[in-house]
Amino acid sequence: MALTDIWFLLIAVLWTGYFVLEGFDFGVGTLLRILGHDDTDRRVLINTIGPVWDGNEVWLLVAGGATFAAFPLWYSSLFSGFYLALLLVLVALILRGVAFEFRGKIDSPRWRNTWDWIIVFASAAPALLWGVAFGNIVHGVPLDAQHHFTGTFFTLLNPYALLGGLATLTLFTFHGAVFLALKTTDALRDRARTLSRALGGAAFVFGGVFLVATAVEHGGWTWLSATVAALLLAAGVLFAAGERDGFAFASTAGTIIAVTFTLFWSLYPDVLPSTTDPAFSLTTTNASSTHYTLQIMTWVAVAFTPIVLAYQAWTYWVFRKRISRASIPAGGGLPAGRR
Amino acid sequence: MSALDIARWQFGITTVYHFIFVPLTIGLSFLVAGMQTAWVRTGDDKYRRMTKFWGKLFLINFAMGVATGIVQEFQFGMNWSDYSTFVGDIFGAPLAIEGLLAFFLESTFLGLWIFGWDKLPKKLHLATIWLAATGTLLSAYFILAANSWMQHPVGSAVNPATGRAELKDFGAVLTNSTAVGAFAHTVTACFLTAGMFVVGISAWQIKRQRNVDVYRPSMKLALVTVLIASLGVIVTGDLQARLMTEQQPMKMAAAEALYDTVAPASFSLFTVGSLDGSQEKFSIRVPGVLSFMATGSFDGRVEGINDLQAAEQQQYGPGEYRPNIPVAYWTFRLMIGFGFLCLLISLVGLWLFRRGRTPRARWFFPVATAGIALPFLANSVGWIFTEMGRQPWSVFGVLKTANSVSPTVPAGTVLTSLIVFTVLYGVLAVVDGVLMVRYAKAGPPPPEAPREDADSDEPRPAAFAY
Numbered sequence: 186m187a188l189t190d191i192w193f194l195l196i197a198v199l200w201t202g203y204f205v206l207e208g209f210d211f212g213v214g215t216l217l218r219i220l221g222h223d224d225t226d227r228r229v230l231i232n233t234i235g236p237v238w239d240g241n242e243v244w245l246l247v248a249g250g251a252t253f254a255a256f257p258l259w260y261s262s263l264f265s266g267f268y269l270a271l272l273l274v275l276v277a278l279i280l281r282g283v284a285f286e287f288r289g290k291i292d293s294p295r296w297r298n299t300w301d302w303i304i305v306f307a308s309a310a311p312a313l314l315w316g317v318a319f320g321n322i323v324h325g326v327p328l329d330a331q332h333h334f335t336g337t338f339f340t341l342l343n344p345y346a347l348l349g350g351l352a353t354l355t356l357f358t359f360h361g362a363v364f365l366a367l368k369t370t371d372a373l374r375d376r377a378r379t380l381s382r383a384l385g386g387a388a389f390v391f392g393g394v395f396l397v398a399t400a401v402e403h404g405g406w407t408w409l410s411a412t413v414a415a416l417l418l419a420a421g422v423l424f425a426a427g428e429r430d431g432f433a434f435a436s437t438a439g440t441i442i443a444v445t446f447t448l449f450w451s452l453y454p455d456v457l458p459s460t461t462d463p464a465f466s467l468t469t470t471n472a473s474s475t476h477y478t479l480q481i482m483t484w485v486a487v488a489f490t491p492i493v494l495a496y497q498a499w500t501y502w503v504f505r506k507r508i509s510r511a512s513i514p515a516g517g518g519l520p521a522g523r524r
Numbered sequence: 525m526s527a528l529d530i531a532r533w534q535f536g537i538t539t540v541y542h543f544i545f546v547p548l549t550i551g552l553s554f555l556v557a558g559m560q561t562a563w564v565r566t567g568d569d570k571y572r573r574m575t576k577f578w579g580k581l582f583l584i585n586f587a588m589g590v591a592t593g594i595v596q597e598f599q600f601g602m603n604w605s606d607y608s609t610f611v612g613d614i615f616g617a618p619l620a621i622e623g624l625l626a627f628f629l630e631s632t633f634l635g636l637w638i639f640g641w642d643k644l645p646k647k648l649h650l651a652t653i654w655l656a657a658t659g660t661l662l663s664a665y666f667i668l669a670a671n672s673w674m675q676h677p678v679g680s681a682v683n684p685a686t687g688r689a690e691l692k693d694f695g696a697v698l699t700n701s702t703a704v705g706a707f708a709h710t711v712t713a714c715f716l717t718a719g720m721f722v723v724g725i726s727a728w729q730i731k732r733q734r735n736v737d738v739y740r741p742s743m744k745l746a747l748v749t750v751l752i753a754s755l756g757v758i759v760t761g762d763l764q765a766r767l768m769t770e771q772q773p774m775k776m777a778a779a780e781a782l783y784d785t786v787a788p789a790s791f792s793l794f795t796v797g798s799l800d801g802s803q804e805k806f807s808i809r810v811p812g813v814l815s816f817m818a819t820g821s822f823d824g825r826v827e828g829i830n831d832l833q834a835a836e837q838q839q840y841g842p843g844e845y846r847p848n849i850p851v852a853y854w855t856f857r858l859m860i861g862f863g864f865l866c867l868l869i870s871l872v873g874l875w876l877f878r879r880g881r882t883p884r885a886r887w888f889f890p891v892a893t894a895g896i897a898l899p900f901l902a903n904s905v906g907w908i909f910t911e912m913g914r915q916p917w918s919v920f921g922v923l924k925t926a927n928s929v930s931p932t933v934p935a936g937t938v939l940t941s942l943i944v945f946t947v948l949y950g951v952l953a954v955v956d957g958v959l960m961v962r963y964a965k966a967g968p969p970p971p972e973a974p975r976e977d978a979d980s981d982e983p984r985p986a987a988f989a990y
Contacts, residue, residue: 232990247623250616253615
């Protein structure tokens with residue numbers, strides 16, 4: 186296996202990790218106002234992801250950095266080509282990060298409501314936009330002979346990519362609801378379970394159509410992995426309905442792995458296909474760094490990835506307990522009026 | 525304005541803004557870790573209150589630092605795609621390694637620190653803040669190694685076949701003298717920043733006689749930190765000036781607005797001249813000092829802008845190789861001036877607070893509080909100097925800034941994002957500022973009655989930060 190292939194695989198793994206992990210915290214954020222009926226509920230919801238969301242987001246930063254280092258041409262064509270979409274993602278991620286920290290700092294309903302709505306928007310928008318982005322990556326975009334993107338923002342808003350966006354939005358939200366069923370208690374847990382049925386159905390519809398469209402375009406083995414994804418999603422819906430929270434969460438995580446795998450599988454050996462002329466496509470070989478750089482990066486990845494995985498896993502273990510309304514102490518922020 | 529100009533403004537604005545939060549959080553993470561260590565070792569409740577108070581201010585800023593950091597990684601690809609294509613083989617590696625080694629460490633262990641207060645055994649919990657702090661330091665190293673390669677490209681060569689720079693020796697990139705110098709200078713500046721921050725807020729509180737039991741030890745710790753850090757900043761800055769003279773002589777000449785080569789060269793403390801700096805109207809000069817800064821000897825030869833411009837035209841072809849001289853001249857001076865004022869404040873403060881005294885000189889308190897701004901200003905102008913002094917290069921001697929910008933992104937698109945970031949950052953600056961002031965005024969948590977199980981490792985009921 187060539188180093189370029191290994192790095193394609195590693196970047197696929199990083200995106201998979203990102204979607205599985207930040208997927209559920211996007212879902213929790215999106216559902217904040219629907220499932221959280223009062224401030225205590227919402228604090229329960231936020232605290233289910235409190236200790237881990239930042240670590241989850243780092244998967245994205247590392248995926249971005251790894252793309253820059255291993256496939257510089259992919260990084261530069263993709264990021265300059267998807268400019269406005271990424272701007273939206275950046276705005277969302279900035280707001281989301283500060284919202285979690287700032288929300289509880291002032292005890293005022295207006296202050297908290299504002300940040301709540303920011304969390305909802307800033308979780309749903311990236312969940313949607315990542316699907317749109319990957320829809321475009323897999324389908325291809327207009328690239329010229331220098332691999333420069335020649336389309337506009339509206340090129341990216343094609344039906345297939347938008348379908349991809351709805352697929353990730355519904356899938357992540359479903360994943361989040363299932364996660365909440367696993368992490369909360371009492372009424373909140375019941376509401377998360379009930380809602381997860383509807384969300385599971387929506388994910389099945391949008392995700393299913395998106396997967397079929399992908400498999401129709403790419404054919405062959407894609408049908409197999411798309412089928413695996415669909416079966417896992419169906420299992421998730423059934424487990425969620427049967428109140429088997431742990432199994433349901435494992436199934437939605439598995440679904441996201443299978444969907445991401447399907448996308449990268451369809452893409453390979455391209456990294457960004459050109460719809461202008463297949464000869465202009467960026468591939469794992471023409472977009473990559475030199476062998477020497479890839480070698481160094483491989484050693485670093487081999488040495489440190491297991492350590493990172495170990496301590497991240499440990500974090501999840503430390504915070505494994507369910508969170509209830511009783512675990513939320515009153516107040517916490519400064520009173521609203523005093524200056 | 526062209527897309528290039530707008531992209532440069534955007535890089536400048538987002539970077540300077542990001543770097544308001546970064547040095548403060550790097551320095552504070554270690555100060556807070558130190559306070560918590562004191563608490564774990566002595567069990568003295570005042571150290572717990574210190575840890576919680578400064579920890580909260582640290583977290584408010586850390587959130588801003590993290591949030592604005594994502595933009596830094598993304599904009600290389602968005603605004604500077606030709607740069608990214610050209611340097612990805614070299615520049616991407618430290619960036620990716622920064623993520624894998626440092627960002628995961630910081631974010632994961634900070635999550636454990638915030639939420640683990642009553643869940644983790646005391647010593648293990650203490651270890652999480654030290655690990656997070658270590659992460660911030662690693663992060664600084666890798667990003668400075670990447671930046672230093674742009675200042676002084678080592679361990680690489682341009683491949684004529686692909687027209688891209690290629691990595692030849694990664695060890696050389698990581699041990700780049702510029703990177704080592706920049707790291708030492710930046711990290712000492714981080715401690716200076718955090719120290720001045722703690723000095724200023726403690727002064728405000730002590731003046732009002734609030735929680736003096738918490739703020740007095742904070743004050744002492746911070747004053748000592750500022751003293752050591754500012755001396756460190758001076759020494760490392762001096763080393764950097766010498767490296768700069770050797771590696772980027774034009775930047776040094778621009779910093780001094782030195783047009784003609786001279787030996788020995790005097791240092792201009794303050795000069796008023798024509799706008800392009802080529803004519804002096806009034807100046808205060810210290811003989812020999814520039815020679816010393818640049819070469820380590822009081823009669824060393826320092827090359828002037830005109831000679832360097834001619835030499836660079838010889839080497840790289842026709843073009844403008846002079847950076848913006850007034851900007852370089854004034855940012856360099858202001859950086860040094862603000863730094864020395866911090867040293868002065870720490871010396872005065874340590875004298876006034878010596879041997880358990882509390883200053884009768886009431887003027888000291890507002891001065892110390894206003895002093896919070898000094899390191900932030902020094903950091904900002906320092907980076908503006910470092911980056912603008914390198915112009916017209918983005919990678920010195922190898923790639924020009926004009927050839928780095930994304931060729932297919934229209935100016936209107938870049939302008940859109942410039943406006944979006946400026947407005948967003950402006951709003952967040954206000955929110956962050958309001959929160960900081962209110963939490964700084966609110967003071968530490970109340971004292972806690974001694975608990976019988978204080979040393980027990982048994983988990984207690986959950987306490988949350990969110």
